[in-house]
Amino acid sequence: MPKTANPQDTFKNFLLKSLPKDEFERVVKKLEPVNLPLGKVLYESGDKLNYVYFPTTAIISLLYVMENGGTAEIGVVGNDGVLGIALFMGGDTTPNRAVIQSAGGAFKMSAKDLMAEFSLGGKFHNLLLRYTQALITQISQTAVCNRLHSVEQQLCRWLLLSHDRLDSDKLVMTHDLISNMLGVRREGVTLAAQKLVARNLIKSVRGTMTVLDRQGLETAVCECYKVVNDEYNRLLGRGISRTFA
Protein backbone atom coordinates (compact mmCIF):
# COMPACT_ATOMS: atom_id res chain seq x y z
CA MET A 1 0.00 0.00 0.00
CA PRO A 2 1.37 3.41 -0.99
CA LYS A 3 2.82 5.64 1.69
CA THR A 4 -0.02 8.18 1.68
CA ALA A 5 -2.63 5.67 2.77
CA ASN A 6 -3.72 5.21 6.31
CA PRO A 7 -3.91 1.47 6.95
CA GLN A 8 -6.48 2.14 9.61
CA ASP A 9 -8.86 3.33 6.92
CA THR A 10 -9.09 -0.12 5.44
CA PHE A 11 -11.08 -1.11 8.50
CA LYS A 12 -13.77 1.32 7.52
CA ASN A 13 -14.72 -1.11 4.80
CA PHE A 14 -16.59 -4.01 6.33
CA LEU A 15 -15.47 -6.56 3.79
CA LEU A 16 -11.81 -5.79 4.32
CA LYS A 17 -12.35 -5.63 8.04
CA SER A 18 -13.87 -9.09 8.04
CA LEU A 19 -10.85 -10.78 6.53
CA PRO A 20 -8.70 -13.07 8.65
CA LYS A 21 -5.27 -11.66 9.47
CA ASP A 22 -3.24 -13.55 6.87
CA GLU A 23 -5.54 -12.77 3.99
CA PHE A 24 -5.89 -9.19 5.12
CA GLU A 25 -2.12 -8.71 5.13
CA ARG A 26 -1.91 -10.05 1.61
CA VAL A 27 -4.85 -8.05 0.28
CA VAL A 28 -3.89 -4.77 1.88
CA LYS A 29 -0.60 -4.72 -0.02
CA LYS A 30 -2.55 -4.62 -3.25
CA LEU A 31 -4.81 -1.75 -2.26
CA GLU A 32 -4.38 1.80 -3.40
CA PRO A 33 -6.31 4.65 -1.76
CA VAL A 34 -8.32 6.94 -4.00
CA ASN A 35 -10.46 9.98 -3.48
CA LEU A 36 -13.77 9.96 -5.26
CA PRO A 37 -15.47 13.29 -5.98
CA LEU A 38 -19.22 13.65 -6.30
CA GLY A 39 -20.47 12.79 -9.77
CA LYS A 40 -17.36 10.94 -10.92
CA VAL A 41 -18.20 8.02 -13.18
CA LEU A 42 -16.14 4.96 -12.27
CA TYR A 43 -17.61 2.65 -14.86
CA GLU A 44 -19.65 3.43 -17.90
CA SER A 45 -22.03 0.82 -19.22
CA GLY A 46 -20.02 -1.82 -21.04
CA ASP A 47 -16.62 -0.68 -19.75
CA LYS A 48 -14.00 -3.25 -19.04
CA LEU A 49 -13.42 -3.41 -15.30
CA ASN A 50 -9.76 -2.70 -14.65
CA TYR A 51 -10.22 -2.05 -10.95
CA VAL A 52 -12.58 -2.92 -8.18
CA TYR A 53 -13.27 -0.40 -5.42
CA PHE A 54 -13.71 -0.93 -1.71
CA PRO A 55 -15.38 2.27 -0.47
CA THR A 56 -14.62 3.58 2.98
CA THR A 57 -16.49 6.87 3.12
CA ALA A 58 -17.65 7.19 -0.49
CA ILE A 59 -21.00 5.93 -1.73
CA ILE A 60 -21.39 4.62 -5.24
CA SER A 61 -24.65 4.37 -7.11
CA LEU A 62 -25.32 1.69 -9.71
CA LEU A 63 -27.44 3.20 -12.44
CA TYR A 64 -29.02 1.91 -15.57
CA VAL A 65 -29.15 4.48 -18.34
CA MET A 66 -31.92 4.08 -20.87
CA GLU A 67 -31.63 4.75 -24.56
CA ASN A 68 -33.70 7.90 -24.11
CA GLY A 69 -31.42 9.12 -21.34
CA GLY A 70 -33.67 8.25 -18.42
CA THR A 71 -31.93 6.70 -15.45
CA ALA A 72 -32.83 4.41 -12.56
CA GLU A 73 -30.74 3.21 -9.68
CA ILE A 74 -30.57 -0.51 -9.19
CA GLY A 75 -28.38 -0.54 -6.11
CA VAL A 76 -25.90 1.28 -3.97
CA VAL A 77 -22.43 0.33 -2.73
CA GLY A 78 -20.69 1.88 0.25
CA ASN A 79 -18.46 0.79 3.11
CA ASP A 80 -20.52 -2.37 3.25
CA GLY A 81 -19.11 -3.83 0.09
CA VAL A 82 -17.24 -3.62 -3.15
CA LEU A 83 -17.85 -2.17 -6.58
CA GLY A 84 -17.10 -4.43 -9.52
CA ILE A 85 -18.58 -7.79 -8.64
CA ALA A 86 -18.95 -8.58 -12.35
CA LEU A 87 -15.22 -9.11 -12.44
CA PHE A 88 -15.04 -12.13 -10.19
CA MET A 89 -18.44 -13.33 -11.34
CA GLY A 90 -16.89 -13.95 -14.71
CA GLY A 91 -18.10 -11.13 -16.88
CA ASP A 92 -15.55 -8.42 -17.18
CA THR A 93 -18.03 -5.69 -17.92
CA THR A 94 -21.41 -4.65 -16.52
CA PRO A 95 -24.33 -3.08 -18.33
CA ASN A 96 -24.54 -0.41 -15.64
CA ARG A 97 -23.00 2.93 -14.89
CA ALA A 98 -21.29 3.40 -11.53
CA VAL A 99 -21.27 6.97 -10.29
CA ILE A 100 -20.21 8.58 -7.04
CA GLN A 101 -23.29 9.56 -5.14
CA SER A 102 -21.45 10.85 -2.11
CA ALA A 103 -17.85 12.01 -2.25
CA GLY A 104 -15.32 10.18 -0.12
CA GLY A 105 -12.55 7.64 -0.01
CA ALA A 106 -12.09 4.14 -1.28
CA PHE A 107 -9.37 1.63 -1.95
CA LYS A 108 -8.93 0.31 -5.42
CA MET A 109 -7.42 -3.01 -6.42
CA SER A 110 -6.41 -4.13 -9.88
CA ALA A 111 -8.44 -6.77 -11.67
CA LYS A 112 -5.41 -9.02 -11.80
CA ASP A 113 -4.70 -8.83 -8.08
CA LEU A 114 -8.33 -9.35 -7.23
CA MET A 115 -8.62 -12.44 -9.34
CA ALA A 116 -5.41 -13.87 -7.95
CA GLU A 117 -6.70 -13.62 -4.41
CA PHE A 118 -10.24 -14.66 -5.35
CA SER A 119 -9.06 -17.85 -6.97
CA LEU A 120 -7.34 -18.95 -3.78
CA GLY A 121 -10.80 -19.83 -2.55
CA GLY A 122 -10.33 -18.57 0.99
CA LYS A 123 -12.41 -16.31 3.17
CA PHE A 124 -11.96 -13.57 0.58
CA HIS A 125 -13.69 -15.71 -2.03
CA ASN A 126 -16.42 -16.57 0.42
CA LEU A 127 -16.96 -12.98 1.56
CA LEU A 128 -17.19 -11.60 -1.96
CA LEU A 129 -19.82 -14.16 -2.88
CA ARG A 130 -21.81 -13.54 0.27
CA TYR A 131 -21.66 -9.83 -0.39
CA THR A 132 -22.87 -10.44 -3.93
CA GLN A 133 -25.80 -12.38 -2.55
CA ALA A 134 -26.66 -9.45 -0.28
CA LEU A 135 -26.42 -7.07 -3.23
CA ILE A 136 -28.76 -9.32 -5.22
CA THR A 137 -31.28 -8.94 -2.43
CA GLN A 138 -30.87 -5.20 -2.54
CA ILE A 139 -31.43 -5.13 -6.30
CA SER A 140 -34.41 -7.49 -6.01
CA GLN A 141 -35.99 -5.33 -3.38
CA THR A 142 -35.42 -2.27 -5.55
CA ALA A 143 -37.43 -4.02 -8.24
CA VAL A 144 -40.23 -4.78 -5.80
CA CYS A 145 -40.19 -1.29 -4.35
CA ASN A 146 -40.30 0.29 -7.80
CA ARG A 147 -43.33 -1.77 -8.59
CA LEU A 148 -45.39 -1.48 -5.46
CA HIS A 149 -44.45 1.52 -3.34
CA SER A 150 -44.94 5.26 -3.38
CA VAL A 151 -42.27 7.81 -4.15
CA GLU A 152 -42.36 8.91 -0.53
CA GLN A 153 -41.62 5.40 0.72
CA GLN A 154 -38.87 5.01 -1.82
CA LEU A 155 -37.31 8.27 -0.78
CA CYS A 156 -37.29 7.02 2.80
CA ARG A 157 -35.61 3.84 1.70
CA TRP A 158 -33.06 5.75 -0.30
CA LEU A 159 -32.30 8.10 2.57
CA LEU A 160 -31.80 5.20 4.97
CA LEU A 161 -29.56 3.31 2.56
CA SER A 162 -27.41 6.40 2.20
CA HIS A 163 -27.47 7.25 5.89
CA ASP A 164 -26.31 3.74 6.74
CA ARG A 165 -23.22 4.23 4.63
CA LEU A 166 -22.27 7.66 5.98
CA ASP A 167 -20.74 8.96 9.19
CA SER A 168 -22.79 12.12 9.09
CA ASP A 169 -26.50 12.86 9.18
CA LYS A 170 -26.06 15.33 6.37
CA LEU A 171 -26.48 14.14 2.79
CA VAL A 172 -25.10 16.49 0.15
CA MET A 173 -27.59 15.84 -2.59
CA THR A 174 -30.03 17.87 -4.66
CA HIS A 175 -33.59 16.82 -5.32
CA ASP A 176 -32.70 16.65 -8.97
CA LEU A 177 -29.95 14.10 -8.43
CA ILE A 178 -32.15 12.01 -6.17
CA SER A 179 -34.84 12.06 -8.83
CA ASN A 180 -32.36 10.59 -11.29
CA MET A 181 -31.54 7.82 -8.84
CA LEU A 182 -35.13 7.00 -8.11
CA GLY A 183 -36.19 7.39 -11.70
CA VAL A 184 -38.92 9.88 -10.85
CA ARG A 185 -39.59 13.57 -11.44
CA ARG A 186 -37.62 16.18 -9.58
CA GLU A 187 -40.90 17.68 -8.37
CA GLY A 188 -41.90 14.30 -7.06
CA VAL A 189 -38.85 14.25 -4.82
CA THR A 190 -39.58 17.79 -3.64
CA LEU A 191 -43.13 16.82 -2.74
CA ALA A 192 -42.08 13.66 -0.96
CA ALA A 193 -39.34 15.52 0.91
CA GLN A 194 -41.85 18.12 2.05
CA LYS A 195 -44.01 15.44 3.57
CA LEU A 196 -41.04 14.06 5.48
CA VAL A 197 -40.08 17.58 6.60
CA ALA A 198 -43.64 18.13 7.82
CA ARG A 199 -43.23 15.06 10.00
CA ASN A 200 -39.91 16.37 11.33
CA LEU A 201 -38.07 13.35 10.01
CA ILE A 202 -35.62 15.29 7.87
CA LYS A 203 -34.48 18.79 7.06
CA SER A 204 -34.20 19.77 3.42
CA VAL A 205 -32.39 22.90 2.34
CA ARG A 206 -30.82 23.71 -0.98
CA GLY A 207 -28.47 20.90 -1.81
CA THR A 208 -28.51 19.01 1.46
CA MET A 209 -30.90 16.73 3.25
CA THR A 210 -30.33 16.10 6.94
CA VAL A 211 -31.68 13.13 8.84
CA LEU A 212 -33.32 14.42 12.02
CA ASP A 213 -35.24 11.38 13.21
CA ARG A 214 -33.69 8.11 12.18
CA GLN A 215 -36.22 6.01 14.02
CA GLY A 216 -39.08 7.97 12.56
CA LEU A 217 -37.74 7.31 9.08
CA GLU A 218 -37.62 3.63 9.82
CA THR A 219 -41.28 3.59 10.73
CA ALA A 220 -42.15 5.57 7.61
CA VAL A 221 -40.21 3.34 5.22
CA CYS A 222 -41.70 0.32 3.47
CA GLU A 223 -40.73 -3.19 4.47
CA CYS A 224 -38.19 -3.31 1.64
CA TYR A 225 -35.57 -1.59 3.74
CA LYS A 226 -35.77 -4.08 6.55
CA VAL A 227 -35.71 -7.07 4.22
CA VAL A 228 -32.46 -5.89 2.69
CA ASN A 229 -30.95 -4.94 6.01
CA ASP A 230 -31.78 -8.29 7.56
CA GLU A 231 -30.10 -10.04 4.65
CA TYR A 232 -26.94 -8.00 5.08
CA ASN A 233 -26.97 -8.90 8.75
CA ARG A 234 -27.49 -12.53 8.11
CA LEU A 235 -24.96 -12.88 5.30
CA LEU A 236 -22.22 -10.60 6.49
CA GLY A 237 -22.67 -11.06 10.18
CA ARG A 238 -23.05 -7.41 10.89
CA GLY A 239 -25.74 -4.82 10.53
CA ILE A 240 -25.28 -2.06 8.06
CA SER A 241 -28.08 -0.13 9.65
CA ARG A 242 -26.85 2.56 11.99
CA THR A 243 -29.76 1.88 14.29
CA PHE A 244 -28.21 -1.30 15.51
CA ALA A 245 -24.59 -0.37 14.88
Place this chain on the structure above:
Amino acid sequence: MPKTANPQDTFKNFLLKSLPKDEFERVVKKLEPVNLPLGKVLYESGDKLNYVYFPTTAIISLLYVMENGGTAEIGVVGNDGVLGIALFMGGDTTPNRAVIQSAGGAFKMSAKDLMAEFSLGGKFHNLLLRYTQALITQISQTAVCNRLHSVEQQLCRWLLLSHDRLDSDKLVMTHDLISNMLGVRREGVTLAAQKLVARNLIKSVRGTMTVLDRQGLETAVCECYKVVNDEYNRLLGRGISRTFA
Protein backbone atom coordinates in the same frame (compact mmCIF):
# COMPACT_ATOMS: atom_id res chain seq x y z
CA MET B 1 -28.73 -40.90 -12.03
CA PRO B 2 -31.79 -43.04 -11.35
CA LYS B 3 -32.92 -45.50 -13.98
CA THR B 4 -36.06 -43.59 -14.94
CA ALA B 5 -34.18 -40.57 -16.17
CA ASN B 6 -33.29 -39.96 -19.76
CA PRO B 7 -29.68 -38.78 -19.84
CA GLN B 8 -30.41 -36.95 -23.07
CA ASP B 9 -32.69 -34.63 -21.17
CA THR B 10 -29.82 -33.17 -19.22
CA PHE B 11 -28.73 -31.52 -22.44
CA LYS B 12 -31.91 -29.51 -22.48
CA ASN B 13 -30.45 -27.47 -19.65
CA PHE B 14 -27.85 -25.12 -21.06
CA LEU B 15 -25.70 -25.03 -17.95
CA LEU B 16 -25.38 -28.79 -17.83
CA LYS B 17 -24.89 -28.92 -21.56
CA SER B 18 -22.00 -26.48 -21.34
CA LEU B 19 -19.96 -28.60 -18.94
CA PRO B 20 -16.81 -30.32 -20.18
CA LYS B 21 -17.09 -34.06 -20.46
CA ASP B 22 -15.34 -35.03 -17.24
CA GLU B 23 -17.29 -32.61 -15.07
CA PHE B 24 -20.51 -33.50 -16.80
CA GLU B 25 -20.01 -37.19 -16.09
CA ARG B 26 -19.44 -36.44 -12.43
CA VAL B 27 -22.35 -34.04 -12.10
CA VAL B 28 -24.87 -36.13 -13.96
CA LYS B 29 -24.48 -38.96 -11.44
CA LYS B 30 -25.77 -36.64 -8.76
CA LEU B 31 -28.83 -35.49 -10.64
CA GLU B 32 -32.32 -36.74 -10.03
CA PRO B 33 -35.15 -36.01 -12.47
CA VAL B 34 -38.30 -34.41 -11.11
CA ASN B 35 -41.60 -33.37 -12.55
CA LEU B 36 -42.79 -29.96 -11.52
CA PRO B 37 -46.52 -29.18 -11.71
CA LEU B 38 -47.87 -25.68 -12.25
CA GLY B 39 -48.11 -23.71 -9.06
CA LYS B 40 -45.85 -25.92 -6.97
CA VAL B 41 -43.76 -23.92 -4.51
CA LEU B 42 -40.17 -25.14 -4.47
CA TYR B 43 -38.90 -22.66 -1.92
CA GLU B 44 -40.80 -20.48 0.44
CA SER B 45 -39.22 -17.26 1.63
CA GLY B 46 -36.61 -18.11 4.24
CA ASP B 47 -36.55 -21.84 3.54
CA LYS B 48 -33.30 -23.70 3.82
CA LEU B 49 -32.21 -24.82 0.37
CA ASN B 50 -31.81 -28.56 0.41
CA TYR B 51 -31.77 -28.91 -3.35
CA VAL B 52 -30.95 -26.89 -6.40
CA TYR B 53 -32.92 -27.39 -9.60
CA PHE B 54 -31.74 -27.44 -13.19
CA PRO B 55 -34.92 -26.98 -15.25
CA THR B 56 -35.23 -28.63 -18.64
CA THR B 57 -38.78 -27.83 -19.68
CA ALA B 58 -40.15 -26.26 -16.49
CA ILE B 59 -40.07 -22.52 -15.81
CA ILE B 60 -39.68 -21.21 -12.30
CA SER B 61 -40.65 -17.76 -11.15
CA LEU B 62 -38.83 -15.94 -8.36
CA LEU B 63 -41.38 -13.94 -6.42
CA TYR B 64 -41.23 -11.56 -3.55
CA VAL B 65 -44.28 -11.73 -1.32
CA MET B 66 -45.13 -8.58 0.57
CA GLU B 67 -46.49 -8.47 4.08
CA ASN B 68 -49.90 -7.49 2.72
CA GLY B 69 -49.88 -10.44 0.34
CA GLY B 70 -49.00 -8.54 -2.81
CA THR B 71 -46.46 -10.20 -5.05
CA ALA B 72 -43.92 -9.18 -7.65
CA GLU B 73 -41.63 -11.26 -9.79
CA ILE B 74 -37.97 -10.43 -9.65
CA GLY B 75 -36.74 -12.99 -12.12
CA VAL B 76 -37.38 -16.21 -13.94
CA VAL B 77 -35.35 -19.40 -14.26
CA GLY B 78 -35.74 -21.96 -16.99
CA ASN B 79 -33.56 -24.22 -19.11
CA ASP B 80 -31.05 -21.38 -19.18
CA GLY B 81 -29.98 -21.78 -15.60
CA VAL B 82 -30.40 -23.08 -12.12
CA LEU B 83 -32.66 -22.36 -9.18
CA GLY B 84 -30.95 -21.97 -5.82
CA ILE B 85 -27.96 -19.74 -6.44
CA ALA B 86 -28.10 -18.56 -2.83
CA LEU B 87 -26.67 -21.92 -1.86
CA PHE B 88 -23.29 -21.57 -3.51
CA MET B 89 -23.26 -17.83 -2.91
CA GLY B 90 -22.99 -18.57 0.76
CA GLY B 91 -26.44 -17.90 2.14
CA ASP B 92 -28.41 -21.04 2.54
CA THR B 93 -31.77 -19.37 2.29
CA THR B 94 -33.30 -16.71 0.07
CA PRO B 95 -35.91 -14.12 0.94
CA ASN B 96 -37.94 -15.12 -2.13
CA ARG B 97 -40.54 -17.65 -3.06
CA ALA B 98 -39.83 -19.93 -6.01
CA VAL B 99 -42.94 -21.18 -7.77
CA ILE B 100 -43.50 -23.19 -10.94
CA GLN B 101 -44.81 -20.86 -13.59
CA SER B 102 -44.91 -23.46 -16.31
CA ALA B 103 -45.12 -27.17 -15.60
CA GLY B 104 -42.31 -29.36 -16.81
CA GLY B 105 -39.20 -31.26 -15.94
CA ALA B 106 -36.02 -30.47 -14.06
CA PHE B 107 -33.10 -32.22 -12.45
CA LYS B 108 -32.48 -31.69 -8.80
CA MET B 109 -29.18 -32.01 -6.97
CA SER B 110 -28.60 -32.08 -3.26
CA ALA B 111 -27.00 -29.12 -1.55
CA LYS B 112 -24.13 -31.29 -0.41
CA ASP B 113 -23.36 -32.62 -3.87
CA LEU B 114 -23.60 -29.19 -5.38
CA MET B 115 -21.19 -27.68 -2.92
CA ALA B 116 -18.73 -30.51 -3.34
CA GLU B 117 -18.56 -29.95 -7.09
CA PHE B 118 -18.66 -26.17 -6.77
CA SER B 119 -15.70 -26.09 -4.43
CA LEU B 120 -13.54 -27.91 -6.97
CA GLY B 121 -13.32 -24.58 -8.74
CA GLY B 122 -13.66 -25.94 -12.26
CA LYS B 123 -15.85 -24.99 -15.16
CA PHE B 124 -18.87 -25.79 -13.01
CA HIS B 125 -17.84 -23.12 -10.51
CA ASN B 126 -17.20 -20.69 -13.31
CA LEU B 127 -20.48 -21.41 -15.10
CA LEU B 128 -22.59 -21.02 -11.98
CA LEU B 129 -21.03 -17.65 -11.24
CA ARG B 130 -21.47 -16.45 -14.80
CA TYR B 131 -25.06 -17.56 -14.72
CA THR B 132 -25.55 -15.68 -11.46
CA GLN B 133 -24.16 -12.57 -13.11
CA ALA B 134 -26.65 -12.97 -15.94
CA LEU B 135 -29.46 -13.41 -13.44
CA ILE B 136 -28.36 -10.24 -11.66
CA THR B 137 -28.75 -8.42 -14.95
CA GLN B 138 -32.21 -9.87 -15.34
CA ILE B 139 -33.21 -8.74 -11.86
CA SER B 140 -31.68 -5.30 -12.39
CA GLN B 141 -33.55 -4.85 -15.60
CA THR B 142 -36.76 -5.92 -13.89
CA ALA B 143 -36.18 -3.09 -11.45
CA VAL B 144 -35.65 -0.62 -14.28
CA CYS B 145 -38.62 -1.91 -16.22
CA ASN B 146 -40.88 -1.70 -13.18
CA ARG B 147 -39.88 1.88 -12.74
CA LEU B 148 -39.99 3.23 -16.24
CA HIS B 149 -42.14 1.14 -18.57
CA SER B 150 -45.81 0.52 -19.21
CA VAL B 151 -47.72 -2.61 -18.33
CA GLU B 152 -48.00 -3.42 -22.01
CA GLN B 153 -44.24 -3.31 -22.48
CA GLN B 154 -43.72 -5.40 -19.39
CA LEU B 155 -46.17 -7.96 -20.59
CA CYS B 156 -44.20 -8.22 -23.83
CA ARG B 157 -41.01 -8.71 -21.89
CA TRP B 158 -42.61 -11.34 -19.73
CA LEU B 159 -44.02 -13.19 -22.72
CA LEU B 160 -40.66 -13.22 -24.45
CA LEU B 161 -38.81 -14.40 -21.35
CA SER B 162 -41.28 -17.26 -21.05
CA HIS B 163 -41.30 -18.05 -24.74
CA ASP B 164 -37.51 -18.28 -24.76
CA ARG B 165 -37.66 -20.99 -22.15
CA LEU B 166 -40.35 -23.09 -23.79
CA ASP B 167 -40.52 -25.43 -26.76
CA SER B 168 -44.03 -24.41 -27.60
CA ASP B 169 -45.65 -21.13 -28.61
CA LYS B 170 -48.48 -21.79 -26.22
CA LEU B 171 -48.24 -20.48 -22.66
CA VAL B 172 -50.66 -22.02 -20.19
CA MET B 173 -51.24 -19.04 -17.99
CA THR B 174 -54.20 -16.99 -16.80
CA HIS B 175 -54.26 -13.22 -16.77
CA ASP B 176 -54.66 -13.40 -13.04
CA LEU B 177 -51.43 -15.35 -12.57
CA ILE B 178 -49.55 -13.02 -14.89
CA SER B 179 -50.83 -10.06 -12.91
CA ASN B 180 -49.34 -11.58 -9.77
CA MET B 181 -46.00 -11.96 -11.51
CA LEU B 182 -45.97 -8.46 -12.86
CA GLY B 183 -47.36 -6.99 -9.68
CA VAL B 184 -50.23 -5.27 -11.49
CA ARG B 185 -54.02 -5.60 -11.68
CA ARG B 186 -55.59 -8.52 -13.44
CA GLU B 187 -57.58 -6.04 -15.55
CA GLY B 188 -54.35 -4.34 -16.49
CA VAL B 189 -53.06 -7.57 -17.98
CA THR B 190 -56.34 -8.08 -19.84
CA LEU B 191 -56.12 -4.60 -21.33
CA ALA B 192 -52.49 -4.97 -22.32
CA ALA B 193 -53.16 -8.40 -23.82
CA GLN B 194 -56.00 -6.96 -25.87
CA LYS B 195 -53.69 -4.41 -27.39
CA LEU B 196 -51.24 -7.14 -28.37
CA VAL B 197 -54.07 -9.22 -29.80
CA ALA B 198 -55.22 -6.23 -31.84
CA ARG B 199 -51.76 -6.10 -33.34
CA ASN B 200 -51.88 -9.82 -34.11
CA LEU B 201 -48.84 -10.47 -31.96
CA ILE B 202 -50.52 -12.99 -29.69
CA LYS B 203 -53.71 -14.95 -29.23
CA SER B 204 -55.35 -14.90 -25.83
CA VAL B 205 -58.08 -17.35 -24.89
CA ARG B 206 -59.17 -18.52 -21.49
CA GLY B 207 -56.09 -19.80 -19.74
CA THR B 208 -53.61 -19.74 -22.59
CA MET B 209 -51.69 -17.13 -24.47
CA THR B 210 -50.15 -18.07 -27.79
CA VAL B 211 -47.28 -16.27 -29.44
CA LEU B 212 -48.22 -15.58 -33.05
CA ASP B 213 -45.58 -13.10 -34.13
CA ARG B 214 -42.33 -13.46 -32.27
CA GLN B 215 -40.57 -10.75 -34.25
CA GLY B 216 -43.45 -8.38 -33.76
CA LEU B 217 -43.25 -8.89 -30.03
CA GLU B 218 -39.58 -8.08 -30.10
CA THR B 219 -40.25 -4.75 -31.77
CA ALA B 220 -43.02 -3.98 -29.28
CA VAL B 221 -40.95 -4.78 -26.18
CA CYS B 222 -38.86 -2.23 -24.34
CA GLU B 223 -35.09 -2.28 -24.52
CA CYS B 224 -34.94 -4.19 -21.22
CA TYR B 225 -35.46 -7.48 -22.98
CA LYS B 226 -32.56 -7.04 -25.33
CA VAL B 227 -30.21 -5.85 -22.59
CA VAL B 228 -30.83 -9.02 -20.61
CA ASN B 229 -30.65 -11.24 -23.63
CA ASP B 230 -27.36 -9.74 -24.77
CA GLU B 231 -25.90 -10.36 -21.34
CA TYR B 232 -26.96 -14.01 -21.41
CA ASN B 233 -25.34 -14.31 -24.81
CA ARG B 234 -22.17 -12.68 -23.71
CA LEU B 235 -21.79 -14.49 -20.41
CA LEU B 236 -23.00 -17.94 -21.34
CA GLY B 237 -21.88 -18.00 -24.91
CA ARG B 238 -25.27 -18.78 -26.27
CA GLY B 239 -28.48 -16.94 -26.89
CA ILE B 240 -31.48 -17.77 -24.85
CA SER B 241 -33.68 -15.95 -27.29
CA ARG B 242 -35.39 -18.27 -29.71
CA THR B 243 -35.01 -15.71 -32.42
CA PHE B 244 -31.34 -16.47 -32.76
CA ALA B 245 -31.48 -20.04 -31.53
Place this chain on the structure above:
DNA sequence: CCTGATGCGTGCGTTGCCGCACATATAATC
Protein backbone atom coordinates in the same frame (compact mmCIF):
# COMPACT_ATOMS: atom_id res chain seq x y z
C1' DC C 1 -77.97 -30.71 -19.33
C1' DC C 2 -77.73 -27.92 -15.43
C1' DT C 3 -74.84 -25.76 -12.01
C1' DG C 4 -71.07 -23.87 -9.94
C1' DA C 5 -66.52 -22.39 -10.62
C1' DT C 6 -63.28 -20.09 -13.06
C1' DG C 7 -61.48 -16.77 -16.39
C1' DC C 8 -62.18 -12.71 -19.06
C1' DG C 9 -64.39 -8.16 -20.62
C1' DT C 10 -66.00 -3.61 -19.35
C1' DG C 11 -67.35 0.56 -17.03
C1' DC C 12 -66.61 4.22 -13.48
C1' DG C 13 -64.66 7.17 -10.18
C1' DT C 14 -60.12 7.96 -7.89
C1' DT C 15 -55.28 8.54 -7.35
C1' DG C 16 -50.39 9.02 -8.00
C1' DC C 17 -47.30 10.49 -10.97
C1' DC C 18 -46.14 12.80 -15.30
C1' DG C 19 -44.76 16.91 -18.30
C1' DC C 20 -44.68 21.59 -18.52
C1' DA C 21 -44.45 26.29 -17.11
C1' DC C 22 -43.06 29.60 -14.17
C1' DA C 23 -42.28 31.91 -9.61
C1' DT C 24 -39.19 32.23 -5.89
C1' DA C 25 -35.10 31.46 -3.17
C1' DT C 26 -30.39 30.64 -2.37
C1' DA C 27 -25.60 30.35 -3.78
C1' DA C 28 -21.59 31.74 -6.68
C1' DT C 29 -19.11 35.34 -9.45
C1' DC C 30 -17.52 39.50 -10.46
Place this chain on the structure above:
DNA sequence: GATTATATGTGCGGCAACGCACGCATCAGG
Protein backbone atom coordinates in the same frame (compact mmCIF):
# COMPACT_ATOMS: atom_id res chain seq x y z
C1' DG D 1 -24.58 44.42 -4.39
C1' DA D 2 -25.88 43.28 -9.05
C1' DT D 3 -25.86 39.37 -12.11
C1' DT D 4 -26.08 34.78 -13.24
C1' DA D 5 -26.61 30.09 -12.30
C1' DT D 6 -28.60 26.67 -9.62
C1' DA D 7 -32.13 24.73 -6.44
C1' DT D 8 -36.61 24.51 -4.82
C1' DG D 9 -41.80 25.60 -4.55
C1' DT D 10 -46.28 25.55 -6.87
C1' DG D 11 -49.99 25.11 -10.04
C1' DC D 12 -52.40 22.84 -13.87
C1' DG D 13 -53.92 19.52 -17.29
C1' DG D 14 -53.32 14.78 -18.65
C1' DC D 15 -52.82 9.92 -18.34
C1' DA D 16 -51.84 5.32 -16.77
C1' DA D 17 -52.94 2.40 -13.41
C1' DC D 18 -55.80 1.47 -9.36
C1' DG D 19 -59.91 -0.52 -6.66
C1' DC D 20 -64.34 -1.97 -7.14
C1' DA D 21 -68.42 -3.87 -9.22
C1' DC D 22 -70.70 -6.58 -12.28
C1' DG D 23 -71.85 -9.17 -16.66
C1' DC D 24 -70.61 -12.65 -19.81
C1' DA D 25 -68.08 -16.71 -21.56
C1' DT D 26 -66.05 -21.08 -20.96
C1' DC D 27 -65.19 -25.25 -18.62
C1' DA D 28 -65.66 -29.29 -15.19
C1' DG D 29 -68.55 -32.36 -12.50
C1' DG D 30 -72.85 -34.13 -10.99
